[in-house]
Amino acid sequence: MKSLQFGYGDHKLYGVYHFPLSTNSKQKSILICSSVGPEFINTYRLLRNLGEQLAKSGHHVFRFDWYGCGDSWGESTDISISHWITDLRWAAEELINLSGNQVFSVIGLKLGAAIAWCSLKDWANLSSFILWDPIIIGSEWMNQMQALHSKYLAKSPESRRFSSDEEILGFPLPVSVRNEICSLDISSLPPPLSQKIHLLYSGDSKEYEAFCKSVNFPITMEHLDIPEVWISSLLSNHIVMSHPAINSIVGYFNRE
Amino acid sequence: MIERVYNFGINNELSGILTTAEPEHQKRHAPSLLFLNAGFLHKTGFNRFNTDLARQLSVYGYSSLRFDLHGLGDSASCPPSIDYEKQAVIDIQQAIDEVTEKCGTQKCIIIGLCSGADFAHATAMIDSRISGLVLMDGFAYRTLGYYIRDYGPGIINPYRSIRFVVNRIRKRFFSAPSEKNARRSNEVYFRSFPPKKQVIKQLQELIDREVKLFFIYSGGIPLYYNYADQFFDMFRSVKFKGMVFHRYFKEADHTYTIVSVRQKLKSAVSEWINYTFP
Numbered sequence: 001m002k003s004l005q006f007g008y009g010d011h012k013l014y015g016v017y018h019f020p021l022s023t024n025s026k027q028k029s030i031l032i033c034s035s036v037g038p039e040f041i042n043t044y045r046l047l048r049n050l051g052e053q054l055a056k057s058g059h060h061v062f063r064f065d066w067y068g069c070g071d072s073w074g075e076s077t078d079i080s081i082s083h084w085i086t087d088l089r090w091a092a093e094e095l096i097n098l099s100g101n102q103v104f105s106v107i108g109l110k111l112g113a114a115i116a117w118c119s120l121k122d123w124a125n126l127s128s129f130i131l132w133d134p135i136i137i138g139s140e141w142m143n144q145m146q147a148l149h150s151k152y153l154a155k156s157p158e159s160r161r162f163s164s165d166e167e168i169l170g171f172p173l174p175v176s177v178r179n180e181i182c183s184l185d186i187s188s189l190p191p192p193l194s195q196k197i198h199l200l201y202s203g204d205s206k207e208y209e210a211f212c213k214s215v216n217f218p219i220t221m222e223h224l225d226i227p228e229v230w231i232s233s234l235l236s237n238h239i240v241m242s243h244p245a246i247n248s249i250v251g252y253f254n255r256e
Numbered sequence: 257m258i259e260r261v262y263n264f265g266i267n268n269e270l271s272g273i274l275t276t277a278e279p280e281h282q283k284r285h286a287p288s289l290l291f292l293n294a295g296f297l298h299k300t301g302f303n304r305f306n307t308d309l310a311r312q313l314s315v316y317g318y319s320s321l322r323f324d325l326h327g328l329g330d331s332a333s334c335p336p337s338i339d340y341e342k343q344a345v346i347d348i349q350q351a352i353d354e355v356t357e358k359c360g361t362q363k364c365i366i367i368g369l370c371s372g373a374d375f376a377h378a379t380a381m382i383d384s385r386i387s388g389l390v391l392m393d394g395f396a397y398r399t400l401g402y403y404i405r406d407y408g409p410g411i412i413n414p415y416r417s418i419r420f421v422v423n424r425i426r427k428r429f430f431s432a433p434s435e436k437n438a439r440r441s442n443e444v445y446f447r448s449f450p451p452k453k454q455v456i457k458q459l460q461e462l463i464d465r466e467v468k469l470f471f472i473y474s475g476g477i478p479l480y481y482n483y484a485d486q487f488f489d490m491f492r493s494v495k496f497k498g499m500v501f502h503r504y505f506k507e508a509d510h511t512y513t514i515v516s517v518r519q520k521l522k523s524a525v526s527e528w529i530n531y532t533f534p
Contacts, residue, residue: 001271001330001332002263002268003261003262003263003271003272003273003330004261005259005260005261012259014261014273016271016330038303041297041298041300041302041303041304044297044298044329045296045298045328045329048298048329048330065300069304070298070300070304070307071261071273071299071300071307071322073259076304076308152513156509156513158475158506158507158508159507159508159509159513159514159517161507162507162514162516162517163514163516164515164516167514167515169513170302170303170511170512170513170514170515170518171303171304171515172515
């Protein structure tokens with residue numbers, strides 16, 4: 001595992017390359033796209049462990065922090081989905097350089113899946129795309145996060161006096177980004193030019209079934225038999241861990 | 257600001273980011289800074305605090321290293337043969353080697369929250385290169401003032417007294433085991449501290465060594481700390497000799513979730529560093 005910096009000029013990003021730790025005849029190059037804000041922090045360890053397990057199975061793996069998030073450059077307020085769409089393309093180029101493979105796969109978690117969907121629509125060398133509890137309609141996710149933030153404030157009367165409208169669960173959320181996220185609906189966009197798309201979900205299947213029907217591409221679905229951990233972890237500040245989810249994804253790439 | 261991402265330590269197992277000011281703005285004689293992990297969080301810190309503060313301090317000319325201890329963030333897993341606390345201190349000392357060498361400084365200030373504060377304290381006891389500590393929600397001991405503030409309102413207010421007794425009875429006799437476990441699992445910040453006498457002795461040693469100390473407590477640890485001057489009541493017997501500063505952010509939770517409150521924390525730490533290590 002090697003930490004590195006990539007990008008251009010004042011738009012430098014932090015990344016971690018997990019080099020293959022075994023030989024695998026079905027070796028893949030896999031790009032992991034995290035979510036943002038509190039979900040980014042709470043799932044960091046989960047995605048690091050996922051990268052580590054995929055590397056142990058012989059795959060090249062690359063993780064990175066979005067601009068304005070984590071250890072990448074940029075203020076926490078200086079964020080936008082259009083920046084992140086560019087970030088993902090740079091991260092893909094970095095993975096191609098590191099692994100030497102032109103073809104790669106993508107795992108996108110929550111909002112990371114939605115950004116990847118937007119970013120990869122014209123990328124021809126995508127082998128497979130895993131959507132993990134993806135955000136299909138941005139406004140619904142935003143409402144969910146806002147409800148959680150309100151719940152947090154209700155529990156923390158001392159903090160409530162200092163909270164502004166442009167923040168959510170510990171992170172600034174400028175109006176422009178809120179609007180960008182709220183206007184996001186990936187079911188209205190064409191699917192990426194991926195050979196395979198696989199959707200992992202841990203909650204209710206109805207929304208995802210409707211999404212898969214609406215997309216003009218055969219998407220395979222897999223239910224993760226784990227509690228839907230995202231929401232509870234955000235309020236309790238617990239980090240998210242899920243061995244079944246990691247095993248499921250590693251199994252998918254080893255079978256592919 | 258210049259940021260360099262790299263791995264260091266034995267076998268390059270530790271992941272770190274060195275943040276330095278532009279050469280013409282660097283404070284040549286000021287100590288460098290080291291940011292530690294808080295609990296299981298990676299080096300960016302709680303709500304990106306470490307990243308933001310490292311960059312803010314670089315504007316004032318301070319250089320810093322934020323890094324992941326073994327087993328956290330992007331560093332390698334902890335070797336199974338070594339006790340985790342011992343490994344943490346070894347890692348911090350390697351980070352001090354790294355940051356002092358890279359920045360050309362002799363001394364170092366460590367900034368840590370929660371377990372990070374505990375590890376910072378433990379390392380300062382054995383490493384003379386540490387000239388300052390910023391300890392957030394570190395060691396805390398209940399005092400008489402704590403108990404008065406914790407139980408007082410219930411004793412004075414008869415409704416609260418009745419509610420307290422009813423709740424106690426309900427919890428004792430009618431809570432299902434799973435509910436009790438759930439409550440316990442929510443107490444994420446439940447920690448055990450070393451004996452108070454030992455900490456008092458160690459603090460005095462640090463002060464006598466002229467290590468500058470900044471203790472910061474939040475309103476997010478009501479199990480241990482609930483009023484501004486509790487710090488002075490806890491450590492009444494320590495001779496501070498002007499080496500110790502203290503702040504209490506009652507309005508903050510443990511991880512300073514509210515952005516403006518976190519900004520106040522960043523300002524407090526920046527001002528203390530600027531004032532103490534000009």
